[in-house]
Amino acid sequence: MLIGELAGRAGTSARTLRYYEAQGLLHAERDANGYRRYAEEELRVVREIRTRLDAGFPLADVRPFVACLRAGNDAGHVCPDAAAVLRRRLAEVDGLLTELGAVRNRLAEQLACGAGPC
Amino acid sequence: MLIGELAGRAGTSARTLRYYEAQGLLHAERDANGYRRYAEEELRVVREIRTRLDAGFPLADVRPFVACLRAGNDAGHVCPDAAAVLRRRLAEVDGLLTELGAVRNRLAEQLACGAGPC
DNA sequence: GTAGGCCCTGCCACCGGCGTCAAGGCAAGC
DNA sequence: GCTTGCCTTGACGCCGGTGGCAGGGCCTAC
Numbered sequence: 001m002l003i004g005e006l007a008g009r010a011g012t013s014a015r016t017l018r019y020y021e022a023q024g025l026l027h028a029e030r031d032a033n034g035y036r037r038y039a040e041e042e043l044r045v046v047r048e049i050r051t052r053l054d055a056g057f058p059l060a061d062v063r064p065f066v067a068c069l070r071a072g073n074d075a076g077h078v079c080p081d082a083a084a085v086l087r088r089r090l091a092e093v094d095g096l097l098t099e100l101g102a103v104r105n106r107l108a109e110q111l112a113c114g115a116g117p118c
Numbered sequence: 119m120l121i122g123e124l125a126g127r128a129g130t131s132a133r134t135l136r137y138y139e140a141q142g143l144l145h146a147e148r149d150a151n152g153y154r155r156y157a158e159e160e161l162r163v164v165r166e167i168r169t170r171l172d173a174g175f176p177l178a179d180v181r182p183f184v185a186c187l188r189a190g191n192d193a194g195h196v197c198p199d200a201a202a203v204l205r206r207r208l209a210e211v212d213g214l215l216t217e218l219g220a221v222r223n224r225l226a227e228q229l230a231c232g233a234g235p236c
Numbered sequence: 237g238t239a240g241g242c243c244c245t246g247c248c249a250c251c252g253g254c255g256t257c258a259a260g261g262c263a264a265g266c
Numbered sequence: 267g268c269t270t271g272c273c274t275t276g277a278c279g280c281c282g283g284t285g286g287c288a289g290g291g292c293c294t295a296c
Contacts, residue, residue: 004272014273016254033262035273055221058252077228090225097218100211103173107208110195122242132243133284151292153243176282 001038003028010046017046023059025049025066045069048076056093061085119156121146128164135164141177143167143184163187166194174211179203 003014010017020026021036026045028036045066052062064085065076073079077086121132128135138144139154144163146154163184170180182203183194191197195204 002273013254015256018275019254031273033273034275035262053253055224075228075231077231083229086225086229090222090229093218093222093225097215097222100215100218104208104211104215106173107204107211110193111201111204111208113193113195120243131284133286136245137284149243151243152245153292171283 001040001042003036003038006038006043006046009043010050012046012050020046020049020059025059025062041070052076055089057085057089061089119158119160121154121156124156124161124164127161128168130164130168138164138167138177143177143180159188170194173207175203175207179207 001009003017007014007017017026017036021028026042026049028038028042031037048065048069049059049062052065053059064079064081068076068079068082071079076082119127121135125132125135135144135154139146144160144167146156146160149155166183166187167177167180170183171177182197182199186194186197186200189197194200
């Protein structure tokens with residue numbers, strides 16, 4: 001599978017895949033002409049990366065999830081390292097939810113005040 | 119009041135105040151030597167800006183709040199323009215809260231799955 | 237006169253995940 | 267041989283708010 005095909009199947013761009021490779025997350029053989037040749041497994045890796053990015057992980061934190069997949073596991077989060085990152089992110093998200101909730105309340109309160117007296 | 123004093127009183131930096139001015143949010147007279155000379159009112163303006171930034175507004179969206187203050191109002195959000203921005207931001211925050219909640223649930227679920235079977 | 241502290245303008249750096257352009261090699265069909 | 271479309275590397279742009287530096291002027295005190 002060449003880079004264009006993998007990009008198409010994963011719903012992303014070739015540029016993005018090269019970037020992941022530069023970050024050490026994606027692997028590819030090289031054809032004689034220098035073209036990247038991807039194993040089927042890399043599709044799962046790309047999907048794992050995209051899923052984690054969508055969940056707000058920085059790329060660097062996706063590393064243990066990918067390693068976990070490569071180790072032969074069905075899911076990226078079953079390994080201790082990945083689970084630890086997961087817990088950290090969960091705590092972070094909880095914090096964000098709290099902050100954002102406070103912001104929301106302040107906004108709503110100000111809107112209420114604007115409509116009438118406080 | 120010179121820029122250093124205003125920065126100190128507002129809990130920010132001179133660099134930041136110059137930036138706000140470049141964005142058209144903050145006004146200053148100039149002394150004969152070119153130094154910025156601030157009216158007391160500008161302290162309220164700076165505080166308004168900082169409050170809005172903390173609530174996640176981009177600097178451009180802070181403009182109507184500042185205008186509202188300058189128009190003589192006690193609070194930046196009582197004017198229609200500002201209230202509209204407030205409503206937009208509230209909707210945005212609600213969306214973020216929903217998304218973030220979904221992310222949180224997925225993370226928590228994966229952590230539970232990691233501990234035992236799903 | 238000189239030292240230190242304030243001020244000025246202007247510009248580069250940062251973060252992260254790419255988009256996008258440049259300039260070229262390679263493959264395949266006509 | 268030419269076009270078309272894939273691939274390669276390298277490098278700059280972006281966003282937004284701010285830090286930090288360079289190089290210089292001003293003011294006060296000693």
